[in-house]
Amino acid sequence: MKTVAIVGASLAGARTAQELRAQGFDGRVVLIGEEPHLPYDRPPLSKAFLAGTASRESLELLDSDDLGALELRLGTRAERLDAAAGRLVLSDGEIAADGIVVATGGRARRLPGTESVRGVHVLRTLDDASALREELVPGVQVVVVGGGFIGAEVASTCRTLGLDVTVLEALETPLVRVLGPQLAQACARLHERHGTTLRCHAAVDGLDTRADGAGRRVTGVRLASGGTLPADVVVTGIGMVPATEWLSGSGLAAAGGVPTSAGLVTELPNVVAVGDVAACASAETGRPQRHEHWTNASEQAPVAVANLLAGHLVREYRPSGYVWSDQYSGTLQLAGHPEPGDELVVTEGTASDEAFAATFRRDGRTTAVFALNLPRAFTRLRRQAFRRPAPVA
Amino acid sequence: MLRACTVDELPPGESVRIAGPEPIAVFNADGELYAISDTCTHQDASLADGWLEGCFVECPLHAALFDLRTGMPSCLPAKQPVRTYPVLVDDGVIYVRAEAAEDAA
Numbered sequence: 001m002k003t004v005a006i007v008g009a010s011l012a013g014a015r016t017a018q019e020l021r022a023q024g025f026d027g028r029v030v031l032i033g034e035e036p037h038l039p040y041d042r043p044p045l046s047k048a049f050l051a052g053t054a055s056r057e058s059l060e061l062l063d064s065d066d067l068g069a070l071e072l073r074l075g076t077r078a079e080r081l082d083a084a085a086g087r088l089v090l091s092d093g094e095i096a097a098d099g100i101v102v103a104t105g106g107r108a109r110r111l112p113g114t115e116s117v118r119g120v121h122v123l124r125t126l127d128d129a130s131a132l133r134e135e136l137v138p139g140v141q142v143v144v145v146g147g148g149f150i151g152a153e154v155a156s157t158c159r160t161l162g163l164d165v166t167v168l169e170a171l172e173t174p175l176v177r178v179l180g181p182q183l184a185q186a187c188a189r190l191h192e193r194h195g196t197t198l199r200c201h202a203a204v205d206g207l208d209t210r211a212d213g214a215g216r217r218v219t220g221v222r223l224a225s226g227g228t229l230p231a232d233v234v235v236t237g238i239g240m241v242p243a244t245e246w247l248s249g250s251g252l253a254a255a256g257g258v259p260t261s262a263g264l265v266t267e268l269p270n271v272v273a274v275g276d277v278a279a280c281a282s283a284e285t286g287r288p289q290r291h292e293h294w295t296n297a298s299e300q301a302p303v304a305v306a307n308l309l310a311g312h313l314v315r316e317y318r319p320s321g322y323v324w325s326d327q328y329s330g331t332l333q334l335a336g337h338p339e340p341g342d343e344l345v346v347t348e349g350t351a352s353d354e355a356f357a358a359t360f361r362r363d364g365r366t367t368a369v370f371a372l373n374l375p376r377a378f379t380r381l382r383r384q385a386f387r388r389p390a391p392v393a
Numbered sequence: 394m395l396r397a398c399t400v401d402e403l404p405p406g407e408s409v410r411i412a413g414p415e416p417i418a419v420f421n422a423d424g425e426l427y428a429i430s431d432t433c434t435h436q437d438a439s440l441a442d443g444w445l446e447g448c449f450v451e452c453p454l455h456a457a458l459f460d461l462r463t464g465m466p467s468c469l470p471a472k473q474p475v476r477t478y479p480v481l482v483d484d485g486v487i488y489v490r491a492e493a494a495e496d497a498a
Contacts, residue, residue, distance in 0.1 A: 063472055294455075295455075295456055298456070298468070320456075322456060324454060324455065331454060333453075333454075375439070375442040376439075376441075376453065378453060379442055379443060379453045383444055
């Protein structure tokens with residue numbers, strides 16, 4: 001293998017570039033990013049960066065050594081993949097590569113018809129975060145549509161900036177599908193405790209706007225149940241769509257992402273997929289599953305690289321299921337894979353406290369561990385419940 | 394020289410955080426004692442709360458992994474090493490030589 005082209009320069013792509021070198025690949029590595037920015041870390045975009053307490057520099061994912069070992073093509077969109085011919089068509093040219101890494105992630109889903117309305121934001125990229133931050137000035141009323149991790153973190157940041165925030169959640173409780181009813185209730189209480197208004201079972205009917213220069217600007221959010229919430233800024237955290245359109249015709253893309261083996265290898269042995277876009281077959285069940293989390297992107301890179309360089313399956317991906325979210329100056333941590341019907345056992349504190357730890361159990365074994373503001377208890381529970389392969393020295 | 398705790402108080406797999414010129418985490422990794430700067434170089438988190446596996450500790454928040462022998466991070470998100478400190482045992486008590494802080498390799 002002489003050239004590996006990595007399409008997508010966010011965490012999964014950047015980690016893959018590092019892993020190629022760490023695993024001894026000494027050929028050409030080309031990292032292609034649609035955004036003009038050097039690879040950056042996303043978690044602070046909804047927190048410290050949005051609040052203005054973390055700088056752009058603190059988000060850098062690659063240092064000068066990393067950058068010196070690869071070829072960067074920024075501001076460049078991948079338009080087509082002809083994997084059989086080893087050809088990647090870009091918005092500004094072509095690349096011949098015998099190894100391809102698909103790390104294109106996804107695009108934030110928007111409320112239909114609101115793309116050009118001023119004051120309406122999504123939060124996935126650095127530019128998104130910068131644009132939103134400019135509008136979070138004293139006195140604005142913010143409505144966050146979607147009470148998942150991004151929505152909750154944005155609401156939390158807005159509160160720290162002293163803004164009036166309402167979170168609209170379609171389900172009976174935010175995060176109920178991830179955490180189950182009891183823990184989701186505990187997280188919902190964080191909003192109330194910190195002065196955010198949380199409205200559940202809330203569906204958005206549309207936005208009210210007014211003429212604003214040449215375009216329109218949001219003034220309120222209309223609810224399907226009737227009534228309108230005044231809003232100067234609307235942030236939608238309603239999920240993402242895998243960015244696979246450039247793979248049409250390659251045979252690699254499906255509706256829900258890029259299907260891969262448990263080793264993150266696509267149907268073509270010289271093409272692997274990592275990060276949010278990869279629909280990786282579970283090593284246990286064989287079911288394809290995408291994981292839209294930071295840890296997943298970071299943990300998949302070494303596995304995909306090992307299989308790409310070996311040319312056959314040498315490692316399988318086993319997700320740790322670790323997710324964290326910083327909300328209201330606290331940290332929520334989850335590891336494992338809780339399922340509906342698992343028994344929840346609170347092991348430290350109570351679920352109504354600002355700090356507690358809990359495990360999910362099924363048939364006598366632990367399926368997941370959770371902690372709010374108790375990292376040490378979380379570490380212990382996680383250690384007891386899950387073994388991990390020891391890192392290679 | 395900083396007193397950490399007695400040897401009996403730090404069985405294998407355990408850690409303790411002590412105050413010093415900066416917070417220091419002392420680990421018993423399968424019988425070997427190590428001391429490093431307690432604060433993860435990625436974001437403010439206590440490594441004494443982390444997950445000890447062999448002679449590596451994983452930050453409890455974002456899974457940065459540090460080699461206790463050298464202080465070097467072995468995976469993102471951390472890129473900067475943590476400081477390492479010499480550890481001594483005298484008469485059943487664990488001490489950390491913090492005034493002779495060495496820059497990590």
